[in-house]
Amino acid sequence: MTKRFIYLTLIGLLGFPVFTNAQNHRRLELDNNWYFRQYDTKEWLQANVPGCVHTDLLANGKIEDPYYRTNERELQWIDKVAWEYKTNFEIDDFTYVKKQKRLTFYGLDTYADIFLNGHKLGHCDNMFRTWSYDVSDMLKKGRNELNIVFLSPTGQGLKEMEKYGLALPADNDQSVLGGMENKKVSVFTRKAPYNYGWDWGPRLVTSGIWRPVVLEAWNEVRIEDTYIHPLKVDSKLAQLNAEITLTAAHPQTADIEIRHGNRIVSQQSVPLKSGKNRIGLPIKIKHPKLWWCNGLGKPHLYTFDICVKTGAQTLDNKQVTTGLRTLRLVRKKDKAGETFYFELNGVPVFAKGANYIPNDAFLPRVSRSDYEKVIADATEANMNMLRIWGGGIYEDDYFYELCDRNGIMIWQDFMFACAMYPGNPEFLENVRQEAADNLIRLRNHPCIALWCGNNEIGVAWRHNSPGGWGWKQKYSTEEQERIFQAYQDIFHRILPEAVEKYTDDMAYWPSSPMSGPGESDFELLPGTSGDNHYWGVWHGKHRLEAFADNVGRFVSEYGFQSFPEFETVKKYTVPEDYNIESDVMASHQRSGIGNLRIKEYMSWYYRVPENFEQFLYMSQVLQAKAMDIAMRTHRRAMPYCMGSLLWQLNDCWPVASWSTTDYYHNWKAAHYAVREACKPVIVVPRKNGSQLELWVVNDRLKKVKGNCIIELQDFEGNVLNRIQADFSAEGNRSVLIDHIGSDRLLKNHPREKTLAVVTLRNGNKILDEHHVYFTEPKNLDLPAHPRITTRYNEKNGRKFLTVTTDKLACDVMFYSPGNTVRFSDNYIDLLPDRTYTIELFTDITDPEIKTRFIQ
The missing domain is CATH 2.60.40.10 (Immunoglobulins)
Structure with a gap:
């Protein structure tokens, strides 16, 4: 099958913020006049706060862009040394005379000694906690000096591991890349796990003041x-x-x-x-x-x-x-097992959405506009839930505010993922305080639906049961019991107790995936209770059709990889890297099997291009196909299945990954496909033997009526057969409305030269349209040279393209090399004798568009 591009080518120092409250309360944010240095060296450099060592080194020209080519490898020394930050700030008379003065650090990454005017305030050892100090008797009128010394996170991690006396499993800790051999120290430090590397992220172990420093004074x-x-x-x-x-x-x-x-x-x-x-x-x-x-x-x-x-x-x-609402997790025994769904204001809700990771390896440079874009991406794709995955961070307040405003429910993991953790008293107390800080900070947000203890640890360990990831077999029976006791202490005692204490009514789930909340209730496939991570497609090399045979009660992870678009790849490569097996492309693919796994799957369904750019494009077409199948399959299975959260929404650097939007927030083909699959009312054609089943899924709370029209067409647009069925779908339901025999539909027309256009209508309104092909895309006998035309028009300041074709053109990508343009629709099948109207979101002027966007 030959795919086609349409190339739409264009040529050619502020003071501290001061907040007062009725002249009784002063708040100073200490965000300027900062300097940093490698500890015990003489050269002080300007620093940004909030910020981190890597970005400060980059801003001062001391290192190259960590994301470019393989520069990451040359920067592993940064986490092996200590760093010092300092600032001077003035205290005026108004502030000085206040009786109560407090200095609060909302985020220190991670091991830090704090000194105010030469006196040690304290030692911090948790990136996720808020640290406050009474400085009423330590501040001076006039000039004050604040110093923070950040100890090497990997050096301190080694000390903690040696003190604990037992190495613990942490598969995603890229210790070898970091020059640490097999010493996976990440689990001993309460720091964002993904900093140490993941199968989609770099190993860039940061230090620094990553959230604001605030001085408050009152009486x-x-x-x-x-x-x-x-x-x-x-x-x-x-x-x-x-x-x-x-x-x-x-x-x-x-x-x-x-x-x-x-x-x-x-x-x-x-x-x-x-x-x-x-x-x-x-x-x-x-x-x-x-x-x-x-x-x-x-x-x-x-x-x-x-x-x-x-x-x-x-x-x-x-x-x-x-927000005022009731939101609860409903788990009830039924004939199949046990339900797992969220009920909002008394209404069962099918959760449609994605897993979310941090937006950058360097957290302080995630801007408010980045947060606005990523939440807009989820909202515009008709998602209603995001899972904040446990290998990242408890997100910024603004992130949750945006979710509140946009109606995005949050499955919130605690920050534990894919590893076992120590159980010494100091570590457990640190976790207890971390939980308290974040539960108190976030509990007013109506978006939060669930607190989950960890990601995939229970299923990886599988205590006293067969299977798992091969971790426990490396330890003696005594060591296994010690390790699992720490697991029980954290996820079955400390965290649920904290959720109950600080929220009273929020749901808690110990681990994802689990079949139940017991200490040994781990994943069951395909999942008759609890939540389910299905990775048979991708890791297990199951065909895409296997999604239909592995439907759980709530599928909280599944996914398929693709490359970002060529414009993104060009930002971290040079032409000599343009091969999916080159060193640079392999470095920006952290799942070792990834690039060749994409190619293998592609060969099952499509003709594999030899051209590098076309291969990147085809990887996105393939990912879109996979995610469309999965989401529609899960939705069709409601109410047995009541949740579908794909892996993953976003990226933390430019990389080949499972994301549906890339590091620069460009929509991949999959994000367009998911937007269609998550619409409130959809049609789901399902091939079942010789039958084509037609399902209607209605997420609305009111009944929807209309008709479903199936037109068999050839690739020149001729209608070969037409079947119509009326439908009525109650609110919040999936219903089978018809099943049609293939012989009745095809009428002996060749499978490789026909498609069925399935349209769901409510009067004159099209609710959904889906195209059904009767053989794999690589076997289709597509027209060789469709004549695609584009015209530009502008209306009320908005820019539009109208597009037509004389023959079927599949998965057409609208693309503008070298320019920032987002299209309202993309990667679509163009049917003959139709007019498609696509809005352009761009700052490019109308005259430029008129001369350069027309074919």
Whole structure:
């Protein structure tokens, strides 16, 4: 099968932020005037905070771009040495006279000693925690100096491993690349696991101040936290409890007032003791606007203003935004096993979405616009859930705010993945504090649906049962018990206890995948209970059709790789690298089997191009086919299956991977395919022996009626047969509406020269269209030279292409080398005698488009 491109070618130092609260509270973000050096050397260089050593070295011209070609290999020395950061900042009279002063580090990566004016404040050892220090007696009026010494993360990891006395399995720790031989130290350090490498990511072990440093000063009262705890929520009434934590300088009586808009919704006069106080205020909202996920309704949000006063004087205030909803995991015994689905406001929801990893290997350079783009990518693809995978980070507050606003539910892993972890008391206490910090920080976000203990550890170990990943066989029985005891302590005691303590009502799931919450309930295939990771397609070399035979109750991982588009590949290669087996292309493929696995699968379905650029393109066509099959298969199986989260949405660097959008947020073919497969109402044709089954999946809450039209066409657009079936699909259902014998449909027309165009209509509105081919794409006898024409038009400031063809053209890619253009639709089959209208999203001017985008 010969694929075609359409090339649409174009030629040719600020002060610290200061926030005051009624003249009683000052907040200074210490984000400028920073310098860094390799510890015990003389050369100080300018630094960015938030930032990290690698990006600061890059900005100062000390290293080359870590993502270019194989530069990563030359940078493994960076994590073997210590680094020091310093800044000077001024304290004015207003701040100095405040009685209470606190310095908070919202993210230090990872082992750090902190010094203020020459005095050691403390030692940090967890990238995921918030570290706060009372500096009331340590600050000076005028100039103050802050120093932070970051110890080598790998050096400290080695010390922790030696102290523990037992090496632990961590398959994705690329220790050999890092010059560490087989010493996989990542598991001994509470740091983003993917920093040490993964099968889609580089090994770039960072250090630095990765989140803000903030100095606060006040006199009387500080609101530490407010949790808007939903007690009971429905369309008639929301009963909430505002659980407020205050710190008071001395015993006093204060008035607490909570407003929504201009209305006081709760108030109370309370006695405060010196130190921490926890106070609960009831809130009732009549006829609340509920928070709904993408596709089911609007994600309404409520903002509450909490104010603490004495008389007319405001001591402190805080604003909290949340959504009012009920969201729970439903696990009920049924004839097949046990359900696993999320119920939102009393409605069972099929979770459509993806797994999400960090947006960059260097976290501080992920911008707000990056977050906006990645959440827009998910929303526009009709997704309603993302799983924040356990080998990355607990994401930035802004990420969750965007999910709240856009109705994207979050499956939130704790940061443990594909490894066993130590169980010494210091490590366990560190985990307990990490869980508390992040649960408290994130619990007001209505988007969070589930907290999950870890990724794939239970199924990898399989204690006292056969199988697993071969880890436990390397240890004695005594060592196995010691290792598994740590697993139980973390995932079956510490983390569930923390979720219960700090959230009360959020669901917890110990490990993904699992068949049940017990300590030995690991993956069952195809999965009659719990959640399921299906990797038979890809790792197991199952054919794509095998997705239909491996449907779990909730498929939380599955995927298929592709390369990014050629424009992305050109950013990290030179022409001599343009071979999928070149050293550079292999370096940007961290799954050792990956590039040749793509080629092997491609040969099963398509003709394999020899041209490098066309091979990249065909890999995306293949990935799109796989993801379309999987998502439609899972949705067709509802309510038995109630979730489909593909692996993965995004990339952390330019690479060949399972992502559907690349590092630069370009949509791959698969993302367009998933957008279509996740529409609220879809048709799913299924070949079942000699029958073509027609299923309609309706995610809407109301019944949908209409008709389904099947037209058999040849590749010149002639209609050879036409069959119509009426359908009626209840809300939130998948229904079989018809089954048609192949002989009845094909009428002896050759399979290699025909396709069925299946259209789902509601009156004049097309709800979905899907094309069915009757043989593998490589066997199709496609027209050799379709005449494809494009015309440009502009309407109300928007740019459009209209496209036609005289013969069938499959998987047509619209592409603009050297320019940033996104197309509203792409990688599509163009049918003869139709007009396709495609919007262009670009800053290119109209005259340029008119002269250069027309064929």
